[in-house]
Amino acid sequence: MTETFYRRMLPSDTIEFSSPLGRQLFAEALATGGLDGYFRLAEQFHTQAEPQFCGLGSLVVALNALAIDPGRRWQGVWRWFSEQLLDCCVALDQIRQRGLDLDEVACLARCNGTSVDVFRPETSDASAWRASLSAAARGEHVVIASYDRARLDQSGSGHFSPIGGYHAERDLVLILDVARFKYPPHWISAERLWQAMHAVDPATGRSRGWLALRADPQQAMRDASAVACRSAGSNADAKG
Amino acid sequence: MTETFYRRMLPSDTIEFSSPLGRQLFAEALATGGLDGYFRLAEQFHTQAEPQFCGLGSLVVALNALAIDPGRRWQGVWRWFSEQLLDCCVALDQIRQRGLDLDEVACLARCNGTSVDVFRPETSDASAWRASLSAAARGEHVVIASYDRARLDQSGSGHFSPIGGYHAERDLVLILDVARFKYPPHWISAERLWQAMHAVDPATGRSRGWLALRADPQQAMRDASAVACRSAGSNADAKG
Numbered sequence: 001m002t003e004t005f006y007r008r009m010l011p012s013d014t015i016e017f018s019s020p021l022g023r024q025l026f027a028e029a030l031a032t033g034g035l036d037g038y039f040r041l042a043e044q045f046h047t048q049a050e051p052q053f054c055g056l057g058s059l060v061v062a063l064n065a066l067a068i069d070p071g072r073r074w075q076g077v078w079r080w081f082s083e084q085l086l087d088c089c090v091a092l093d094q095i096r097q098r099g100l101d102l103d104e105v106a107c108l109a110r111c112n113g114t115s116v117d118v119f120r121p122e123t124s125d126a127s128a129w130r131a132s133l134s135a136a137a138r139g140e141h142v143v144i145a146s147y148d149r150a151r152l153d154q155s156g157s158g159h160f161s162p163i164g165g166y167h168a169e170r171d172l173v174l175i176l177d178v179a180r181f182k183y184p185p186h187w188i189s190a191e192r193l194w195q196a197m198h199a200v201d202p203a204t205g206r207s208r209g210w211l212a213l214r215a216d217p218q219q220a221m222r223d224a225s226a227v228a229c230r231s232a233g234s235n236a237d238a239k240g
Numbered sequence: 241m242t243e244t245f246y247r248r249m250l251p252s253d254t255i256e257f258s259s260p261l262g263r264q265l266f267a268e269a270l271a272t273g274g275l276d277g278y279f280r281l282a283e284q285f286h287t288q289a290e291p292q293f294c295g296l297g298s299l300v301v302a303l304n305a306l307a308i309d310p311g312r313r314w315q316g317v318w319r320w321f322s323e324q325l326l327d328c329c330v331a332l333d334q335i336r337q338r339g340l341d342l343d344e345v346a347c348l349a350r351c352n353g354t355s356v357d358v359f360r361p362e363t364s365d366a367s368a369w370r371a372s373l374s375a376a377a378r379g380e381h382v383v384i385a386s387y388d389r390a391r392l393d394q395s396g397s398g399h400f401s402p403i404g405g406y407h408a409e410r411d412l413v414l415i416l417d418v419a420r421f422k423y424p425p426h427w428i429s430a431e432r433l434w435q436a437m438h439a440v441d442p443a444t445g446r447s448r449g450w451l452a453l454r455a456d457p458q459q460a461m462r463d464a465s466a467v468a469c470r471s472a473g474s475n476a477d478a479k480g
Binding site: 018023044185 | 244
């Protein structure tokens with residue numbers, strides 16, 4: 001019989017959102033403008049639907065927080081983003097097997113109505129990272145970070161999660177971890193997360209990094225490849 | 241072709257969580273102890289998985305926020321509450337057809353490791369309601385309210401949602417509406433919600449009301465009927 005788990009303990013330098021210290025950090029960040037973007041994300045914070053769906057789960061949070069109308073039915077009479085609607089770029093059955101890389105998550109974001117900037121440590125620097133965090137804290141865009149959990153002493157390897165806020169004075173970021181069955185949301189050093197994004201993704205041979213997403217209702221329509229890749233994804237899914 | 245919807249507008253006396261006024265109310269409630277219980281719930285805020293699953297979706301939020309180990313596998317190696325695991329008391333296929341009533345949600349909560357107090361306006365009073373809200377705000381228990389949306393000028397009828405906080409000075413409650421495809425979380429008058437709980441549920445001929453849930457790891461084991469009702473639910477589901 002396979003061993004099963006009820007969550008994992010956070011490493012000692014990582015601060016649980018609902019702990020007394022986590023709540024103190026929240027109050028400080030709230031008072032200093034580090035959580036202006038938090039509220040829209042908190043409204044849509046979500047558990048990734050399947051164990052390999054951290055990229056898709058992070059997109060569900062981001063796309064619903066950006067108030068993007070998917071233009072397609074979710075369930076009943078409602079249009080809404082769930083992982084099942086994210087059927088462009090890569091077939092869901094492939095994602096179940098292997099997850100997604102940074103460019104694939106960017107592709108999925110673009111063909112679902114956002115404009116996306118892709119950043120990697122090798123072509124960026126720590127000041128760009130903190131500028132991106134500050135803009136996310138102000139609610140100007142949504143940041144999804146791609147990082148190696150092992151470098152944060154967490155259980156697992158490559159992971160995606162949205163960033164819920166930035167406490168600039170203490171240089172701490174709030175990770176809204178979509179693997180809520182494993183870790184609660186937590187505050188962690190922005191410097192450590194920056195280092196954890198340097199890890200090479202074995203699937204691409206390139207480093208991980210982060211995405212900055214903005215709603216762009218014209219994006220899906222302008223990007224002719226979106227429809228093509230959605231069809232490709234659906235076909236591949238049907239074959240899979 | 242059926243008309244579909246992207247969300248609904250909140251009534252004008254209802255304040256969206258992420259709006260400027262919503263954020264002001266949040267900061268006020270945070271400073272006055274009205275959101276001590278918020279953080280655990282925010283960690284687990286969730287979209288009900290199906291249109292009839294507001295009762296189950298509210299329980300998923302509550303049970304995960306109360307850090308109850310379901311003792312059964314969710315997906316992969318993880319034990320975690322999703323709607324699919326809530327298979328006692330009433331079969332999922334029946335819930336898909338007709339939803340749940342207040343006593344059934346209480347039954348489901350009990351056979352999943354909580355102790356539950358059930359309140360109805362006809363056997364309670366407004367001071368008990370506000371005492372329950374205050375205890376929820378302090379994080380002493382989780383409140384799930386059962387109410388008629390029509391009495392709040394919202395779209396729809398009977399609904400369940402967890403309560404995320406209580407701003408006592410302004411007598412406003414924070415509803416963490418699990419139908420996130422319809423309404424974002426919102427602040428609303430505790431008095432209006434009290435009145436909306438007086439509505440009679442046609443399924444039972446009794447008023448709606450609210451539940452106060454506490455983690456009670458011994459509950460599932462002590463309650464011999466839990467196992468029996470889980471089996472009954474599973475059998476009914478298989479027949480359905």
